Amino acid sequence: MKVAVVDIKGKETGREANLSDAVFAIEPNNHAVYLDVKQYLANQRQGTHKAKERAEISGSTRKIKKQKGTGTARAGSIKSGVFKGGGRMFGPRPRNYSFKLNKGMKRLARRSALSLKANDKAITVVEDFNFESPKTKDFINVLKALGLENKKSLIVLGESNNNVYLSSRNLKSSEVITSSELSTYKIMNANNVVLLEGSLEGIETNLAK
Known part of the structure; x- marks a missing residue:
């Protein structure tokens, strides 16, 4: 698959990038996408939720009323979950949500x-670029030129670039990562994926196996 390479002003450079069919033109497996996204989101969960059960509640242990003759249900502890201030029944416990x-x-x-x-x-290939210093304004100008100013975008670099990363950090709708950090969730979460030329080799090497 061949895609035109553009510069940061959105103009075609006259060159084309050859995207591997083994990576960019396969029959999509929707269930694999679902499982990978599910695992990514599960791994984000801390699992530190905890509610106190009746054994952990501070309170009297005396029997609060006689067993029979009251006309109501028997009750043996004020710490029971059926009473206000009692322990929670079947509450959440700390757990690990991750799976293999x-x-x-x-x-x-x-x-x-x-x-x-x-x-x-929804994939754009852009020639490699850099900024002299971190400036959000410069990064916004690049997004405007590519028509992505008001869209969720994922910019994939070949290698870490501090100036480009810091320039994008204040923008909620755009994320900058390297090819080694590429994940199914981030791809699917973006409206458009911008691949720098330097990232193509790393992506195809990691995925075309």
């Missing part, structure tokens, strides 16, 4: 996500 997903499945999911974006013509 093998590497082959994760690679398939990322290839599927990139192929879905390619089918939607």
